[in-house]
Amino acid sequence: MATVTFKNDIVCNLGGTEVNVGDKAPVVTVVNCDPMLQDEQIGGEGKVQLVVAVPSLDTGVCDAETRRFNKEAADLSGVEVITVSMDLPFAAARWCGAAGIENLKVCSDFRNKDFANAYGVLLADGPLAGVTARVIFVIGKDGKITYKQVVPEITTEPNYEEAITAAKAAL
Secondary structure, three states, X not given: OOEEEEOOOEEEEEEOOOOOOOOEOOOEEEEEEOOEEEEEEEOOOOOEEEEEEOOOOOOHHHHHHXXXXXXXXXXXXXXXXXXXXXXXXXHHHHHHHHHOOOOOEEEEOOOOOHHHHHOOOXXXXXXXXXXXXXXXXXXXXXXXXXXXXXXXXXOOOOOHHHHHHHHHHHO
């Protein structure tokens, strides 16, 4: 079972089924906040997806990360960028309105935690148990995972440049 840390000293185990580069990306449904409560599919063939899992949009790091990917998504023609958290779609919609998010999809995995379990990014224990770890996946047109970044310390930002480069390479 993979782990991440919280504030550099609390180890949190990741639950679900771990997937890695080269694996077929599981096809799961999450809930979009715009249009409200519309199902969105993660995984599958025919398009490139940059999937960004964050614990909650209401934290400073998740806020900064989602804003940064929103900015980067404007230059990623042909890549569907999706941020996934456990936030309720209503709260996510309010946050998106206040943050000016318009270039990416912000979705929730609150219903069944299908994404978090299928991709192995559910925090199984520790103070944040039940939310997603900070993880980025790129899914290629063939439906396979071409890139995975698990941020080892959940309170730090990911390597944006590496993720964007991987998304472009998947085109």
